[in-house]
Amino acid sequence: MPELPEVETIKRDLNKSIKGKKILEILYCDTKNLIKEPSFKEFEREIKNKEIKEIKRRAKNLLFYLSSDKVLLIHLKLTGHLLLVDSKYKIKNSKWTGDNLPEELKDPRNQFIHLSFLLSDGNQLALSDLRKFAAIRLIDKESLANYLSEYGPEPLEKDFTFEKFKEAIKNRKGPIKKILMDQSVIAGIGNIYSDEILFESGILPARDVKDLSEKELKRIYNSISNVLKKAIKLRGESISDFRDIKGRLGRFDRERFVYRREGKPCKKCGTIIERIKIGGRSAHFCPKCQK
DNA sequence: TGCAGTGTTGCTTC
DNA sequence: CGAAGCAACACTGC
Numbered sequence A: 001m002p003e004l005p006e007v008e009t010i011k012r013d014l015n016k017s018i019k020g021k022k023i024l025e026i027l028y029c030d031t032k033n034l035i036k037e038p039s040f041k042e043f044e045r046e047i048k049n050k051e052i053k054e055i056k057r058r059a060k061n062l063l064f065y066l067s068s069d070k071v072l073l074i075h076l077k078l079t080g081h082l083l084l085v086d087s088k089y090k091i092k093n094s095k096w097t098g099d100n101l102p103e104e105l106k107d108p109r110n111q112f113i114h115l116s117f118l119l120s121d122g123n124q125l126a127l128s129d130l131r132k133f134a135a136i137r138l139i140d141k142e143s144l145a146n147y148l149s150e151y152g153p154e155p156l157e158k159d160f161t162f163e164k165f166k167e168a169i170k171n172r173k174g175p176i177k178k179i180l181m182d183q184s185v186i187a188g189i190g191n192i193y194s195d196e197i198l199f200e201s202g203i204l205p206a207r208d209v210k211d212l213s214e215k216e217l218k219r220i221y222n223s224i225s226n227v228l229k230k231a232i233k234l235r236g237e238s239i240s241d242f243r244d245i246k247g248r249l250g251r252f253d254r255e256r257f258v259y260r261r262e263g264k265p266c267k268k269c270g271t272i273i274e275r276i277k278i279g280g281r282s283a284h285f286c287p288k289c290q291k
Numbered sequence B: 001t002g003c004a005g006t007g008t009t010g011c012t013t014c
Numbered sequence C: 001c002g003a004a005g006c007a008a009c010a011c012t013g014c
Helices: A004-017 A041-049 A141-147 A162-169 A176-181 A191-201 A214-233
Strands: A022-029 A035-037 A050-058 A061-066 A070-073 A080-086 A091-093 A094-096 A114-117 A123-129 A133-142 A274-278 A281-285
Touching: A004 A050, A004 A061, A004 A080, A004 A214, A022 A041, A022 A123, A035 A041, A041 A133, A070 A080, A070 A141, A133 A141, A162 A214, A176 A191, A176 A214, A176 A281, A191 A214, A191 A281
Parallel strands: A035 A133
Antiparallel strands: A022 A050, A022 A114, A050 A061, A061 A070, A070 A133, A080 A123, A091 A094, A114 A123, A274 A281
């Protein structure tokens, strides 16, 4: 699932490859309701011949700043990812077709194409999304700040100090895992990394945030940046659908300690990893390493 | 075989 | 008001 490290990986790759290129046209679109605003017709008109000035990330959103007063905002949700592909490869019925397809494009996870933009360098930027939950918007720069205003602080920004972390969780109650995944508290953490962060900090996911000591909070604070930075270095996780813009897998999976390891031995102490439900989601933990 | 599980967000319901 | 449940969609695993 694209959480902060996956979206950050995409952002960095795109800034190296398509910054300064123009979006010439929409090559393919089979699900117009991916575009949430404006209407498809207006979207198509507004996006044509616009240069991509820069790509940024806020929470799990990708922000394409265009050479107009508009920003293209893409949220990949559960199974979406972007692919940068030579435009000589064609799409038919959501699948790549033709001879000599690169191996990466044959990966079934890269075969759910619903939208593709032709770029001025001869490449196409395509969205693959098995569950079609991804959401795309084209909004004014002025409206952008408002649109993003509900998000909490970015955990990897320099100004995300321990004091700021404590401020963000002040007056909150409930399981720490749920708080970490709340985008209005901290931006960008989802189910996988909240489990991994809590394992590294040695804190049980069900612990109530208001009962955590200063020391325990400090451990969680440190683990947030440790785990996220490590995941970015490994170019994200690909347990499920995430692929990078070349269609390649991330390597965080093998560094996982708890997520989706129910019934398997803890890599640190050998105790069997358990799974419980917290806020309707799976939480994985080691009952010995985490207190 | 069929149905619960999978995760993110936003909307609806209580 | 906040918390909980569910829908959006499609595939996997039991």
